[in-house]
Amino acid sequence: MNTKRYIIVLVLSLSIFANAQQTPAPKQSKSILILNAKAHIGNGQVIENSALAFKDGKITMITDATVIRIDKSAYDITIDASGKEVYPGFIAPNSTLGLVEIDAVKSSDDENEIGQFNPNVRSIVAYNAESKVIETVRPNGVLIAQITPRGGRISGTSSIVQLDAWTWEDAIMKENDGIHLNFPSSYSRGGSRSEPGNIEENKDYKPQINEILTFLANARAYQVDNVKERNLIFESAKGLFDGSQTLFINANEEKQIIDAVQLAKSNGIKKMVIVGGYEAYKTAELLHENNIGVLLKRVHDMPEHDDDDVDLPYKAAKLLTDKGVVVGLENSGSHERMNTRNLPFLAGTCAAYGLDKEQALQLITSNTAKILGIDAQCGTLEIGKDATLFLSAGDALDMRTNKVSHAFIQGRMISLETHQSVLNKRYKEKYHQN
Template identity: 65%
Template sequence: MKKYIVLLFISLFGFAQQTPAPKQSKSILILGAKAHLGNGKVIENSLISIIDGKIANIGDATVMKPAKHDIVIEASGKHVYPGFIAPNSTLGLVEIDAVRASDDESEIGQFNPHVRSIIAYNAESKLVETTRPNGVLLAQITPRGGRIPGTSSIVQLDAWNWEDASIKTDDGIHLNWPRSYSRAGWWAEPGGIEMNKNYDPQVKAIQEYFDNAFAYLGSKNTKKDIPYEAMKGLQSGEKTLFVNANGEKEIIDAVLFKKKNNIKNMTIVGGYYAFKVGALLKENNVSVLLNRVHSLPLLEDEDVNLPYKNAKLLVDAGVLVGLQNAGDMERMQTRNLPFYAGTCAAWGLSKEQALQLITGNSAKILGIDKQYGTLESGKSATLFISEGDALDMKTNIISFAFIDGRQISLESHHTELYQRYKGKFEQQKK
């Protein structure tokens, strides 16, 4: 029996992550591509110089005279984009849902701010490498479960281990806000809406936990409390409080909670009805990471296209908006992130505004915008070259991708299978 178990695990994990690229050693020049900067601007005929992992220079190729580089990539007719960012992701925390030993996304207990997702991150996950051929090169690795699941960190998706992958550790605390109501029944036969009679006590329990944590942090305790220690940085702005909430009441209560507790940075995760309180969010500098765009409306009498329009409604209200992908099969679906942005472009936003949802805006929300998210001189050379529009699944065909100036592999288990079965059918034609 043990022999068969070993064989099963070999078959499940037999395909390892592609070998991470070595540090950039040669200067690279990308010429002629249409550069989408990730801040709403475009350079039609661009020149991008990459030296020592940074963008040394970027501008109009018709004006700038390129210096000599070791490698020149002629990219006329192609497009250059900043690496896409996947916030609120469980990539690398779960490999196969049905294999318990590969599932490390949550801990027992309700209040776990000290649980650090980064140390459970598996940089050699097969699922991580499937995101890169579509341009997703960065992710916020986020725990799940409980009222406070823990602390997230941000990684680049081409590394030997979590230490190499980390670009910002312990960036934020995640809080699952209680629901004021719930729906009875199940998805095939939904029932009515039921009020949550425990909503107020649940909110009170959150407030008490924060009161105790901040009281501890403001005192001179000789005995360390590790969970409370993890709450340090929320009031100073070193960490962001990411609040999972969708309802209008829940979002309003979360904003009031921010003000009451002097929390500097807050982001609403989910935010299905955030558009109803856009002015409140803007006034209090609260950003939103929207639910998966390719979803059905929450209520049967709502506009079926509301999930597609949500981003446009919030952008028009002046709210800083990004996209995230939590939900069923979320790790496998991470590769579809650019196409969610493309759907937002089809429903009101311009293509460059939609691009910002997964580049510049997400970088600002996650606090990594000084180095990532846009194509600018001095920033990390984390970018890719696409044959066409990267927000369209028909034309998102990536020929080169770089993380911190390192040219990374675009191969994955998926591409290996594609080549294998393509060869099979070519043999059958002969």
């Protein structure tokens, strides 16, 4: 099918689903009290029978409902959540949500810029807050995302958004939070995924690292020298040296990670995070000593090497956590945007392979918030933080019981309806199903 025909299909699809598009919720105007839910705070603590209140978008109370008297009349709305569980909103880091709508339609794909060194590329200006994909991730509790560019050696700059907004300006929680570096691999493998070939040394590894070193040296010199001619690319890297931005380093191999940490430290990079981190468990002590967090690549995957444990991807979070490394989960890879809805179940798998449930929950709440530098605002159910949270019928890390009934972003009760749920209702009626 050619591009022209795909565009026609896209236009028709958008017209069909037009009435399914949900209007972003208005600012919270009434105080809300949620009673009797099992509260998962997000920091390892659990309150079996909780009282949770929020007003003007902020949490004003979280306590054990059995030890204090609650005056329901003090709140405009009371939700009896008996038998349900309440969680902080899940956070999807290193995501391309809103940057691509249909992969086969070039005009809807804005995740990748030409060129190799692009710290000046701001993903947020390409973010489509009305993407149809975004509304499909919220019913599983994913309410916040780090919108991240792809491609090149330095892909560009990410920003963090809440997932219920009219425009990217409305969505922003933290603008230009970090710059993303794809560290060169020390080896390459031939063949295909189904039939891997031989592993060969990357003969260009040192020259490629030298290119990064040269860029960082020039960018750092630009910040301190009195340069008359403005260089937007070097200027955009300023945050790496003054600590206002994090360097997110995409690296999976042990050698990659060690070399990347040494390179960043030697060039005055204040804050860094490893993204991917398949062999990060081999460098756990180095990461812990330097206070470097890890956003683990999608754990629903096969081992990369013949001599790896078959369950290595599943237990990697446990191996790192035991060494004191702050770990989050990311979901980049094949079909990553639509697979964002499965983020809680990645954490569930980590719980099945060593972590307890509350530790696994932290992988997509408080730990990720800390790694992204937004932990003062969200990630846990604590007084003063954003009321970005949801109610589930059961364990939100289990796909059988993750059934979200209410979701709030900064105190606003958002719609959980999607074009998929609209079609489900439509055809149930057509065929008279219950």
